[in-house]
Amino acid sequence: MALINENFLKLSGAYLFSEVAKRATAYKEAYPDKKVISLSIGDVTRPLAPAVTEAMHKAVEEMAHAETMRGYAPDAGYPFLIEAIIRNDFNARGIEADRDEIFISDGAKSDTGNIGDIFGCENKVAVTDPVYPVYVDTNAMAGRAGEYLAAAGAWEHITYIPCTMENGFVPALPAAEVDIVYLCYPNNPTGTTLTKEQLKVWVDYALANKVVILFDAAYEAFITEEDVPHSIYEIEGAKKIAIEFRSFSKTAGFTGVRCGYTVVPKELMAFDKKGNRYSLNQLWQRRQATKFNGTAYIIQRAAEAVYSKAGKKQIKGTIDYYMENAAVIKKNLEHTGMAVYGGVNAPYIWAKIPEGYTSWEFFDKLLNETQIVTTPGVGFGKSGEGYIRFTAFGSKENTLEAMERIKSLKL
Amino acid sequence: MALINENFLKLSGAYLFSEVAKRATAYKEAYPDKKVISLSIGDVTRPLAPAVTEAMHKAVEEMAHAETMRGYAPDAGYPFLIEAIIRNDFNARGIEADRDEIFISDGAKSDTGNIGDIFGCENKVAVTDPVYPVYVDTNAMAGRAGEYLAAAGAWEHITYIPCTMENGFVPALPAAEVDIVYLCYPNNPTGTTLTKEQLKVWVDYALANKVVILFDAAYEAFITEEDVPHSIYEIEGAKKIAIEFRSFSKTAGFTGVRCGYTVVPKELMAFDKKGNRYSLNQLWQRRQATKFNGTAYIIQRAAEAVYSKAGKKQIKGTIDYYMENAAVIKKNLEHTGMAVYGGVNAPYIWAKIPEGYTSWEFFDKLLNETQIVTTPGVGFGKSGEGYIRFTAFGSKENTLEAMERIKSLKL
Numbered sequence: 001m002a003l004i005n006e007n008f009l010k011l012s013g014a015y016l017f018s019e020v021a022k023r024a025t026a027y028k029e030a031y032p033d034k035k036v037i038s039l040s041i042g043d044v045t046r047p048l049a050p051a052v053t054e055a056m057h058k059a060v061e062e063m064a065h066a067e068t069m070r071g072y073a074p075d076a077g078y079p080f081l082i083e084a085i086i087r088n089d090f091n092a093r094g095i096e097a098d099r100d101e102i103f104i105s106d107g108a109k110s111d112t113g114n115i116g117d118i119f120g121c122e123n124k125v126a127v128t129d130p131v132y133p134v135y136v137d138t139n140a141m142a143g144r145a146g147e148y149l150a151a152a153g154a155w156e157h158i159t160y161i162p163c164t165m166e167n168g169f170v171p172a173l174p175a176a177e178v179d180i181v182y183l184c185y186p187n188n189p190t191g192t193t194l195t196k197e198q199l200k201v202w203v204d205y206a207l208a209n210k211v212v213i214l215f216d217a218a219y220e221a222f223i224t225e226e227d228v229p230h231s232i233y234e235i236e237g238a239k240k241i242a243i244e245f246r247s248f249s250k251t252a253g254f255t256g257v258r259c260g261y262t263v264v265p266k267e268l269m270a271f272d273k274k275g276n277r278y279s280l281n282q283l284w285q286r287r288q289a290t291k292f293n294g295t296a297y298i299i300q301r302a303a304e305a306v307y308s309k310a311g312k313k314q315i316k317g318t319i320d321y322y323m324e325n326a327a328v329i330k331k332n333l334e335h336t337g338m339a340v341y342g343g344v345n346a347p348y349i350w351a352k353i354p355e356g357y358t359s360w361e362f363f364d365k366l367l368n369e370t371q372i373v374t375t376p377g378v379g380f381g382k383s384g385e386g387y388i389r390f391t392a393f394g395s396k397e398n399t400l401e402a403m404e405r406i407k408s409l410k411l
Numbered sequence: 412m413a414l415i416n417e418n419f420l421k422l423s424g425a426y427l428f429s430e431v432a433k434r435a436t437a438y439k440e441a442y443p444d445k446k447v448i449s450l451s452i453g454d455v456t457r458p459l460a461p462a463v464t465e466a467m468h469k470a471v472e473e474m475a476h477a478e479t480m481r482g483y484a485p486d487a488g489y490p491f492l493i494e495a496i497i498r499n500d501f502n503a504r505g506i507e508a509d510r511d512e513i514f515i516s517d518g519a520k521s522d523t524g525n526i527g528d529i530f531g532c533e534n535k536v537a538v539t540d541p542v543y544p545v546y547v548d549t550n551a552m553a554g555r556a557g558e559y560l561a562a563a564g565a566w567e568h569i570t571y572i573p574c575t576m577e578n579g580f581v582p583a584l585p586a587a588e589v590d591i592v593y594l595c596y597p598n599n600p601t602g603t604t605l606t607k608e609q610l611k612v613w614v615d616y617a618l619a620n621k622v623v624i625l626f627d628a629a630y631e632a633f634i635t636e637e638d639v640p641h642s643i644y645e646i647e648g649a650k651k652i653a654i655e656f657r658s659f660s661k662t663a664g665f666t667g668v669r670c671g672y673t674v675v676p677k678e679l680m681a682f683d684k685k686g687n688r689y690s691l692n693q694l695w696q697r698r699q700a701t702k703f704n705g706t707a708y709i710i711q712r713a714a715e716a717v718y719s720k721a722g723k724k725q726i727k728g729t730i731d732y733y734m735e736n737a738a739v740i741k742k743n744l745e746h747t748g749m750a751v752y753g754g755v756n757a758p759y760i761w762a763k764i765p766e767g768y769t770s771w772e773f774f775d776k777l778l779n780e781t782q783i784v785t786t787p788g789v790g791f792g793k794s795g796e797g798y799i800r801f802t803a804f805g806s807k808e809n810t811l812e813a814m815e816r817i818k819s820l821k822l
Contacts, residue, residue: 280415292524298467
């Protein structure tokens with residue numbers, strides 16, 4: 001008799017963004033004449049950079065001819081892309097990385113989800129709260145989260161580290177003993193950041209406690225301020241304790257192209273139950289060689305073009321475009337009297353909603369009264385209750401129109 | 412203290428094809444003047460079909476303009492591709508399928524690897540032997556295989572079903588009680604098939620015993636004989652017990668493009684430990700929504716073009732090309748006196764090697780004496796010892812040259 005993985009039964013029925021989409025669709029069906037604007041899921045709206053599409057056309061042509069076609073890619077990616085990454089994303093910031101420490105993939109969601117495969121089920125996991133749901137749900141699927149305690153709105157074995165207005169969105173070191181910590185900076189969903197000094201506290205903690213930090217840097221390209229690290233490896237010792245996830249989705253508008261990469265330093269160790277040390281790089285290499293068959297050649301060429309001179313310039317233009325949206329959203333939300341966070345080093349704006357609403361209630365209010373789709377903070381965790389997230393990834397026109405509507409909102 | 416998944420330590424150091432590549436590379440470095448021909452890993456050599464590259468160019472252009480660019484794809488794939496699949500791969504063979512039973516992905520290796528996520532760790536797994544290593548290794552990673560018993564060359568908790576010359580490569584129903592069975596037909600590595608009647612034995616067994624069959628049909632496009640099923644769903648009742656994996660890798664030369672799909676019928680059930688029934692479709696939907704972010708738009712358009720009138724014709728031309736290679740390999744190997752299997756409904760030829768050699772020894776002999784890289788049968792499991800696999804995916808010229816060399820081989 002085939003048995004299911006019963007951990008799946010503990011998960012809430014729908015992934016957050018499926019529920020958001022469901023409510024938005026229901027509204028559109030009920031009011032087909034209204035123009036609904038989505039500032040919800042962090043999906044890009046600008047086209048790919050010309051340097052990228054040029055590289056893709058060229059790669060498609062290579063695939064069209066026997067002499068230049070490419071079959072299976074190396075599991076971990078083509079050297080041309082890995083080298084461009086090392087040069088631009090790391091060496092340029094004074095960080096060394098070896099070729100076999102970089103693993104190209106179809107995106108950071110897959111990697112942050114799949115990384116759990118190489119860790120034992122006994123690890124105690126900590127997340128900041130609010131948090132990108134993938135970290136929690138994938139640990140729940142693997143059995144690391146225990147039971148979902150509905151009354152508490154929390155998983156039994158997950159340590160939640162609140163990040164709220166009250167602590168300036170700076171996570172305190174966990175009081176409980178934990179083994180793995182997910183950190184995402186610039187943060188999704190709050191749009192807030194840690195300074196180098198603040199991140200160093202975490203690196204030192206991990207070094208002292210043999211903790212592995214899973215560092216999601218998917219939004220690093222949006223950093224505008226000096227003292228905000230783009231990579232955790234800017235902090236001394238971090239290669240001994242951190243895996244870093246990177247994504248081209250937001251950096252280069254690749255949400256529909258699918259490419260990201262993960263850095264697993266060779267000096268990063270974890271342990272068996274007897275305390276013997278093992279290189280996580282080896283384990284991830286084995287995982288990817290067994291359950292993944294490489295990223296499409298065409299897409300790796302597209303990603304490579306992100307690092308070309310023209311590509312860099314074009315991509316900066318797009319990032320500036322989104323960050324102008326962020327500034328517009330921030331300004332207009334502040335104008336309503338709400339406390340507003342993020343939007344300076346990140347494409348997300350995190351607003352404290354007025355007293356008297358849950359975040360789903362305020363989501364519904366915005367949808368009904370302004371036809372703007374947002375993401376309710378509580379969807380990211382208990383400490384997200386009372387907040388709502390806006391993304392800056394809409395078109396300029398839609399963002400401006402949405403903000404006009406916000407002005408007339410009765411709070 | 413972060414703990415590793417200790418199951419990884421039980422795996423042999425290298426994935427089979429990494430070891431093959433290592434020996435081939437060592438040979439090339441030692442003898443740089445020799446022309447090495449690989450008939451090993453099943454990687455295609457023909458270019459993409461013109462209909463496919465045309466569709467890709469068009470999709471790249473769409474991504475280059477704001478009005479037509481696409482962000483995140485639906486997790487399970489775009490309706491245009493799902494509908495083409497249902498029409499062509501299923502309806503055309505008298506099989507019904509709903510849209511939400513088809514899940515587009517980056518390939519069958521990912522899907523056959525990841526499918527384990529939705530099953531409990533307690534399931535007893537059976538595989539045919541020899542077998543595609545991914546099925547076994549991914550179950551070992553999940554802890555379903557128990558310990559590797561080196562002396563036996565087998566995993567403690569895996570039930571192996573030998574497929575050899577002696578039983579005509581037809582797997583017998585397992586004597587032991589099992590919960591999940593992997594079947595791959597046309598078979599990789601042996602190139603052999605099951606008739607409808609032979610496959611029906613398995614479907615009836617699964618129905619009677621609440622077993623789930625994970626049916627890998629990645630090579631169905633190579634079937635030339637009438638009585639060989641292209642899909643397990645050609646057998647009555649199979650939608651109640653089988654998940655089917657399909658791939659564009661071999662069908663359409665997509666090894667470097669990455670696209671496949673998995674069919675999880677809604678009527679397919681598995682159980683919790685109390686015997687309650689759950690739809691695996693729901694679980695896989697949740698898994699993919701959480702750990703996967705869809706397949707690139709460009710690549711889904713490429714796959715759609717496989718089903719266009721021009722695409723079908725072009726792809727048939729390429730398949731015929733490879734099957735001519737298969738016939739050449741089969742004929743020439745038979746000429747050496749070896750017993751030869753496969754190559755009629757599959758692009759693999761499975762040869763019984765002469766007495767006195769292990770399959771790695773014969774691999775080395777072929778490499779040293781003929782500079783042909785093959786795949787040693789034992790790499791696919793204990794019952795593969797004494798065999799060696801050739802693929803038909805080389806170029807015609809290389810295949811002919813390799814076969815000339817085989818003629819001079821002293822056996």
